[in-house]
Amino acid sequence: MLRTALRNVLANKARLVTTVLAVCLGVAFVCGTLVFAESSAAAYRAAASKDFAGIAVTVTPKQPPPGAGGEQAGALDDALVRKLAEAPGVAAARPAADGSATLNDADGRPLRAGKAWANLAAAYVPGQDGKDGRHPLVEGRAPRDGGELAVDSGTASAGGFKIGDTVTLATDGPVLKKRLVGIVRTSDSRVTAGGTLAVFDKATAQELYASPGRYTSIDVSAKPGTDEFRLAETVGALLPADRAEAVTGTAQASRQATYTDTLTRGHQKMPMVFAGVSLFIGSFLIVNTFTMLVARRTREIALLRAIGASRRQVVRSVLWEAFVLGLVSSAAGFVLGLGIASVLPGLLSTSQDRLPDGPLVIGPLPVVAALGVGVGVTVLAAWLPSRKAAKVAPIEALRADGRPPTATASRVRGAAGLVLLAVGGGLLVSLTGAKDASEANLQNAMYGCALIVVALIVLAPLLAVPVIRLTGRLTGRFGITGHLARENALRDPRRTAATASALIVSTALVAGLAVIGNSTGQALDRKAAAGLGADYVIGSRSTMTAIDPGAQKRVAATPGVRTAAGVADSTVFTGGAVRRIAGVDPATVGEVMRLDFAGGSLKDLGPGRIAVSATVAREQGVGAGGRVNARIGQNQEFTQYTVVGVYADNPTAGDVLGSLADVQRDSFLPGSVQRILVRADRAAVSKATEDRLRAAAGNSPLVQVKDRQALVDEAAGSLADLLTLMYGLLAIGTVISLLGIVNTLAMSVADRTREIGVLRAVGMDRAGIRRMIRLESVTVAAFGTLLGLAGGLFGAWGVGSLTNGAMKEYSLTPPWGTLLLVCLLSLTIGVLAAAVPARRAAALSPLETVADR
Structure with a gap:
């Protein structure tokens, strides 16, 4: 029977081509998406990670307590670097003044600004040979003062920069303009995967990201044979315990792995959905194909039964045929799937937001999936019809061309289908009164649709x-x-x-x-x-960045602008949840926001008084005149605030409205504003006005200018x-x-x-x-x-x-x-x-x- 199965495969090659192709494509879709998911997640992990190779211990400053003086604020200086370099077991101590900087390209547009974690900045810190081994120069020279800058070769290419150009950038607010004097090479995967790198002279980087004469970290490498944990103890003993701490490279890598796993978790979900759908739809094709193949061979199976083959032998013969077919299809589909996985990053990447490069990661799951889909599904698809065909009496099978389903079978099918339809429809109908997309409701929706x-x-x-x-x-x-x-x-x-x-x-x-x-x-x-009464919104990209303090005055003086109201955005912790708070001026907020109050108003908004959205009021059980405990931004102490009004949920206003002074005092960047809401004359709403507003905001890469559309x-x-x-x-x-x-x-x-x-x-x-x-x-x-x-x-x-x-x-x-x-x-x-x-x-x-x- 095994020889019979192999002969059937060889004798019907043309008939089985489309079947092989169907199984092959099913395997390719599943394996390709699984390999792509694993590879892209690994590439993102590498892209979002700092390379800790060669770093045994990193020294970082501790967060100073409130009210600490300048000496308390930082302890990482050149004296500490020299002390660590002379410690037993230390091969070298390399200081760093690192941070973040977002650049504009040569055309004045933000350059890869969507990846804040990959917009890096660093200090050029030369060693004894006068060169910085982490940022080797490939063109030009290193920056020497605050007016000069170097970038990596990838950033220079993407931004259209060349030596001598003026580069516009921002770190946390004001726009900076510097002359490009050098292009460096970097191996940092966060940059090579589509980020940017700006390199300043040491003094400028210290002023921007630490304080004059201080560093943000010191990387310590170990001599051969030195245990990093013992080295961490040695380094820790040399540090001021209240101002700095030592962390091993292993511990840093572990922390970072947890962060990058969270960051890249979403990149695995969509490919898995594709794989699941491919398997689900492909299974129907495989089952249908084998059902038809076995049905066509009913007479052949009956002849085998007539000459002495048992039902089990007939079924086994067909299963061997399916096994061989599935094995060949699995191998071909797996190779095709690797091709799909290799071209997907290029197809899904853009010039501004490309997927990180990385090798294909082939884990055990794609291999198991290939065999499961190609062999498992194919054998199962062949077993059901072959078993049914083997039960037919030889004489009956030789005589009949086809047997329509019996009335009983049709009734059973109809009853089963109606039950499934009723249960699925009932689950969906039960959701008509749902007020939210809770996990239970989502599960009911998924089960109902399936x-x-x-x-x-x-x-x-x-x-x-x-x-x-x-x-x-x-x-x-x-x-x-x-x-x-x-x-x-x-x-x-x-x-x-x-x-x-x-x-x-x-x-x-x-x-x-x-x-x-x-x-x-x-x-x-x-x-x-x-809720937006303004015509334009000028906003920073997060609560940790700000708009240039002088920008609001320049915007207000722009032709065609009627009102320019600054808004300070921050976070507020109340009722066990972190929410958005917007600090506004009650005198101008009515012109730029449309607020619908269910109780109270903003006329009494001021220090110690806030207004809340209807959702927050409902969750906190408060109304106009009530009181809530909350803390804003970086303030660590709770304050009791009086609720002066409750307004309908409003995306422009956010969860809570506070006075501008209150929010600015406790925000992460005290005294700053994160949005400017602009009300323009009706005739002034145009692309030209938008360009003038962008120029008034300093063309900062951290700032976006958007109209209502x-x-x-x-x-x-x-x-x-x-x-x-x-x-x-x-x-x-x-x-x-x-x-x-x-x-x-x-x-x-x-x-x-x-x-x-x-x-x-x-x-x-x-x-x-x-x-x-x-x-x-x-x-x-x-x-x-x-x-x-x-x-x-x-x-x-x-x-x-x-x-x-x-x-x-x-x-x-x-x-x-x-x-x-x-x-x-x-x-x-x-x-x-x-x-x-x-x-x-x-x-x-x-x-x-x-x-x-």
């Missing part, structure tokens, strides 16, 4: 007849070819349903995601500028991952559905060779044969698309209930253009899938096809 899709697949053979008869009215307009196409699709509803299953799944996913994405996007559009576009940008996922799923479903229909039609043509020959003999020309096959393919594609759309729309309605409860602006808004495009694409798939089978059918000779063999 059950709906499974129910449609179970019910598909029963729904095929009425749906195809309905759509057949359109194909009937093509005459006899259209009528024959409809009848061919109805001949075996189970096969038609299995062929359309991949389209059902992919269409349901894409339609559901498209509706949810479009509805949420429009809700975010409406919410983005809600830009805020709306930014909010819509948060759906980028969802849209990427949607189109990725559409591509996966398209490829697998195309293969499924090609497989089905190719086997259908082979099964109906004599029938096609008779049609040719009675007068149907080759064009008519091709048209009949194409219309049959389009009919199957339309059937799968209609069921998928129904399931996707219902699922989107149920999931949308969660968003509707949490976002008042949300309303179900189907993107009719996208849905129409999905339908047209599905019909196009039907036409393309029929191309090869239709050509093959039309090429058949009438006499040869009807001859006895």
Whole structure:
């Protein structure tokens, strides 16, 4: 029986090509996305990590207590560097004055500003040879004073810089302009992965990131054979215990690994979703293909039974055939998957935000997945139909062309499908009263959508007849070819349903995601500028950076500006949660913010008095006139504040409104503002005004100037991952559905060779044969698309209930253009899938096809 299985594989190579291709693609999608997920996560970990190679101990300053003097504020100076360099077991002590700096490119636009953790700055600290080994020069010279700067070669290339250019940059507020005098090389993976590096002279870096004469850290390397933990004890004994501490390189690497794992965790989720969807959809294709292959070999299996083979031997023979097929497909798919993983970073990268480079990481999971999908799914797909075929009596199998399902089997299928549909629909309907997207509600939504899709697949053979008869009215307009196409699709509803299953799944996913994405996007559009009375928002990128103190006056003096109100943004800790607080001036806030008060007002806003959003008021159980304990920014002591008003939730105002003086006093950058809300004359709202405002803000790379439309576009940008996922799923479903229909039609043509020959003999020309096959393919594609759309729309309605409860602006808004495009694409798939089978059918000779063999 093993030899029989191997002969079947070798004798039917052409028949099995599409099956191998289907399994190969399924394996490739799964393995490729898994390898990409592991590789990109490893590359991000390396990109977000400082290289601790050669660093045994790092000395860092301790946070000084409040009110400490200048001597307490820093202890890392040249004297300490010399003392550490002379300590037993120390090979070298290298001081550093590191921080962060964001640059503008040569055209005045922020350069790679989206990665704050990768916008590095450092001091050029020469050793005894007059060179800094961490920043070797490749062109020009090292910076010597506060007016000079060096950058790494990657930054110079991305920013369009050359020696002698003036570079605009910012560290935490004021705009700095420096002349580029040198280009250095760096091995820091945070920079080589798409970040930037600015190198200052030592005195300038100390002034920016530490204090004059002080450093931010000292890296200590060990002599060969020295234990780093003992060296840390030795170094620690030389430090002032209240002002500095020593940490081993191993401990720093461990801390950083925890941070980078958190930072890169999201990069593994989307590829895993792709892998799961690929496996789910690909499984339908594999199962359907093997079901048809075994069905075609029913007579062959019956003959084996007639000459003495047992049921177990027959099943084992088919399983060996599937095993060999799956093993070959797994190997080919694994190699193809590595190719997919290698090209994905280049396809997903942009000039401003590229994925970090790194080697492919091939762990055990992709290998196991390759075998599981290629061999496991293929063997399982062959076992079910082969076991069923082996149970058929030899004489019955030799006599019958095919056995339709019994009435009992159809009733069982219908009952099971209706139960699944009722349970899934019930879970989605139960979400209509949900007020938030809690974990329990999200799980119910996921389970409900999954059950709906499974129910449609179970019910598909029963729904095929009425749906195809309905759509057949359109194909009937093509005459006899259209009528024959409809009848061919109805001949075996189970096969038609299995062929359309991949389209059902992919269409349901894409339609559901498209509706949810479009509805949420429009809700975010409406919410983005809600509460904003200003025409422009000039803002820093975080609460840890600020706008140039003089910028507000320059903005106010800009032609066309009516009001320029500064806002100090910080954090406030109250009720066990960290929230956003905005410090405003009550005299001007009414012109730049639209606040809807349920109680109280801002007229009494001042020191010790705040206003809170409706959500905070509800959670804290306070109203106008109530009191809450809170602490703002870096203040470590709680203060009791009086609530002067409660306003409707407002993204412009944030969670809490406080007086400008209160927030500025305790913010992370005391006395600073993080936003300037600009109210312009109606005629002055233009691109020219925006450019003037950007210039008034100093063209700082830390500052963004946005009008109302830009805020709306930014909010819509948060759906980028969802849209990427949607189109990725559409591509996966398209490829697998195309293969499924090609497989089905190719086997259908082979099964109906004599029938096609008779049609040719009675007068149907080759064009008519091709048209009949194409219309049959389009009919199957339309059937799968209609069921998928129904399931996707219902699922989107149920999931949308969660968003509707949490976002008042949300309303179900189907993107009719996208849905129409999905339908047209599905019909196009039907036409393309029929191309090869239709050509093959039309090429058949009438006499040869009807001859006895």
